Amino acid sequence: MLCLKLFLSFAKIAFFSFGGLTMVPVINDEVLRYGWMTSSEVMDIVAVAEMTPGSLGINCATFVGLRVAGIPGALAASFGAMIPSLTLCMAAVCFIMRLRGNRLLESIMTAIRPVCLGMIFAVMIPLGAETFFREGAGVRWNLVLISLISGFFLIKIRLSIPKTIFLAALLGLVLG
DSSP states (O other): OHHHHHHHHHHHHHHTSOSGGGHHHHHHHHHHHHTSSOHHHHHHHHHHHHHSSSOHHHHHHHHHHHHHHHHHHHHHHHHHHHHHHHHHHHHHHHHHHHTTTOHHHHHHHHHHHHHHHHHHHHHHHHHHHHHHEETTTEEOHHHHHHHHHHHHHHHTSOOOHHHHHHHHHHHHHHHO
């Protein structure tokens, strides 16, 4: 019953907020309403959720669920927080599958590919410049080497992403 309450609460939070920091007051109200945590504990959870990788809403849901009902609670709350995204993705898949072969949709999807590639490069270029070239430090050759080796193993050897991340971490330790 507690897991169901967690699921429904975080589904409601996810459906009726806009994500990110807009979720914090809604999470705070919901958690306090059920007496699952104090206001101070909620702010601690939000601080930890901000520091950890991933979505603030899902991180908060996971941490609140874990605190309130252990691993089943974490799973229930996290799944509840993901419901809106999953619902929209499933609706999009149904829409796209139904219109498969439609010339207009195929044209739109063809146009989206270079736009996505452009968006990736728009992020990659400034991040790469900041990572590889530091003011006063010049080119950071150890990071360039780590990137090239990792890219080679990822693309040419087809090493899985988790293994490539592990390889990059090891190279970082060795090459500093």
